[in-house]
Amino acid sequence: CRYCFxxxxxxxxxxxxxxIEFCVSHMASAHPGMTEDKARCMMREFFPTLKRWKGA
Structure with missing residues (x-):
């Protein structure tokens, strides 16, 4: 995304x-009702699908 690349x-x-740890608080605050744990879980599922993190 434009924040990373x-x-x-x-x-x-x-x-x-x-x-992920850097993004957790930003994602949780941008989505009312989302906990930091939920944000972390979602990113741990999504990030490995991104070109940068494949195979990480």
Missing amino acids: AGGSFLADCSMDEM
């Missing part, structure tokens, strides 16, 4: 788990 490269040099 620009100019042909990834902006943050971090692991998938580090990225």
Whole structure:
């Protein structure tokens, strides 16, 4: 997404788990009623499907 990728490269040099932990509070606050645990669970299912994290 535009927050992670620009100019042909990834902006943050971090692991998938580090990225998930960074995103948890943002995702939970953007979706009223979603807990941080639920956000974390959803990202742990979704992130491995992304090109950057496949095989991570």
